[in-house]
Amino acid sequence: MAQVKPDLRSILNALVFIVTIGALFVLNLATKPPDLLVSERRAPAKLPAFTWQSAASGSFMSRFEDYAADNFFCREGFRSIRAFTVFHILRQSDKSGLYLGLSGAGEFKPPDPAALRLSAEKIRKAADMLAGCDVYYALIPDKSIYAGRYLPGFDLRQAELILAEILGDVPYISLEGCLNAGSFYRTDLHWKQTAIADVAAEICGAMGAELDLYEYIRILAGEFKGVYAGQLALPMDPESMIYMDNPFLSAWVLNDATLAFEECPVYDLALFRGIDPYDLFLRGPQALVRLENPYAPPGDLYVFRDSFGSSLAPLLASAYSSVTLIDLRYIDMRILGQYMEFAPGADVLFLYSSQILNNPSVLKV
């Protein structure tokens, strides 16, 4: 075998490979893992301890793979390279379902008919437990339908038809016309509280209540980037989160530990600076929250809701002296009576976004 003299290109090609895998190997070992993956709002996987037992069971390998993926050197930078390649070089319309449209960034997920039916059946079952109340339901349209172009996302019409099959005699409040592309944060899933007065008015009107937002003032909480900014990994400008404050509102939340209601801020600015800024509104995910407004017309409203309801409820509280939010993801319908009672003749609204209706297993009914 004759010795082949390497040419410059061979040397450079070999160097490219060696330096890249070698440098990233060293950097992966040398770099301190982050405490938090900000874009994914979770802690990264930890380096697993090696034991023969964990190796034999495969748990070491499985956990090491998670660790290697989560703690990769310059992870966010690499994620941005991928996003740039997908949108600007390959000119794709979305990145694994994440899109950029008129309504900003979003994720399209088509309705799952079986899931929607199951959700509707759960709502039906819950509604049947509320004898003596006036029950309504509304579906929060996914922001993808306002994206300005066809996206194979949530088909509102199909979802409405499926829900109506099972909830036919429960009055439906359509919110489609109350929203537009500007109603949602460009970087987040949620709607803006400042853009849903029409939604609140539509709901109140359908239930025979009168919305009056005269007392509300707009206050800037600060700037934030929503969940899709992190998921897309593209440069996106921060957005202003403004809330509608009413000095006469008070909020009471069910404490998980003491199982008693305790007063809390309607808008908690400390939580705005946390992992999920939308938790500003009524402390985000909570099983039971009650809003009281002594200057509103007497009346009780119960809203079975997800996170969208947190920002809507303070507006609805201008039309009802008591608004109770119930999140069936965190409390089972069957034990609800231990913590609250439904006032006879009260209005009840089931208000869910497409994400929840497409994932009925989270609803505890």
Place this chain on the structure above:
Amino acid sequence: MESHPLRQPLSGKYKRSPMVFSRIEFLYYFLPITLFLYFITPAPGGSPRLKNTILLAASMVFYAWGEPIYVLLMAAQCTAAWLFGLLMDRYRSKAKGVMLISAAFSLSGLLLFKYANFFIVNINSIAGLGLPQLRAELPVGISFYTFQILSYTVDLYRGKVEVQRNLIDFSSYVALFPQLIAGPIVRYSDIAAELKSRRVDIPGFAKGARRFIIGLGKKVLLANLLGELVDIFKHSGDSSVLFVWIYLVAYSLHIYFDFSGYSDMAIGLGHMLGFTFPENFNYPYIAGSITDFWRRWHMTLSGWFRDYVYIPLGGNRVSVGRFMVNIMVVWALTGFWHGADWNFILWGLYFGLILLIEKHFLGKLLDRWPRPLRHAYVLFVVLISWTLFDAQGLSEILSRVGRVFGAGSSGFAGREALYYLRSYMLPLAAGLIGCTPLPKLLMGKLERAKPISGILTFAEPLALAALLLTATAFIVDGSFNPFIYFRF
């Protein structure tokens, strides 16, 4: 033939996935450590035995990563085949018997872990029995390493190779991590000399690195993206004719880039380590006939079946009837090798039938057809074959094939089909161009153009660096990363 129980994912406490080349733990942990140890290990007197030992140890770690227990099965298979080889060499008069026992032992693992449940399910179905199924997962790469062991055993019996007296060298051949779990199917004769003596130098390493990066790009940037499109089709409610054609094209490109990308990476790693593995693909989609297609697609598998099954059955030196039977047997087995399910057998028989038709009727006619027509014929036959390959049952096969021709479709073009056609236009176009020799021809022309050739000295390493980093970005950000050919 509805969804087969074997296709149901086996539940386990931990996800067990093999350490494939396009994963972080391989690229940025296993490979740098292995290459470092390999290159600092001396080769006293030019003998690479110490390096072989390092490779064997690394290969065991590589295999055990996804299959902690089954590494023992592979070790047992290696040791048994090695011992039977020694016996065959020592007792030449009884070599045939030893060869048959060795082959039976090697095949027993494959039959037990890959095919036993297929037979049990079908026997239960036909005879109305309730025989219990085996609760064992398919050892990754068992089809590949079994065939490699068999090639040694049979070639040793035929006197084509010399007996390997060193267990480490023999096990290094079988377990060599670059080709362990998805080929190419390397015969012992391909690398016997390199196990004894091989040169590891910069040009070889650079050639391997270049091939590896290109293969990684094919896998991560094309195969995975097109695989996403295939997945979208399968979960879509759009049943238009256009969408099923998009699916067919996407799947055809996906499986080609997935497998040929893996083969490129394996061959590239081989070069880096001083081995020359056989080529596995030669632009199959430009074939002018199905006979030609199978000379270009998974060449090491078709070559294996030709030399170890077809020719021993008599090849084409038999009566027409026997020849037809031989062909159908070989192709049924080829299909069965890809998976223990009826659709794979049907897929194999489909190609067997078409090869017979080409041999006896269509072949001469094809020669007179204009080239575009011949290519169209091949692509149509191959595209339809992938519906058999990728289907989850007979009803799905019939439904998809029907929709290709408009039967049962919701119209010509649905909104989703148009959306995804637009979204995947560039990846599809890149795939269509990339599966032809055009990029290679263009590169050859640039190489020959003097001023450009000089620029390439720096442009090529830069392009490779960009490709490696972009592929890494997709790996870091994505979880959609399975290789198709592990199942085989």
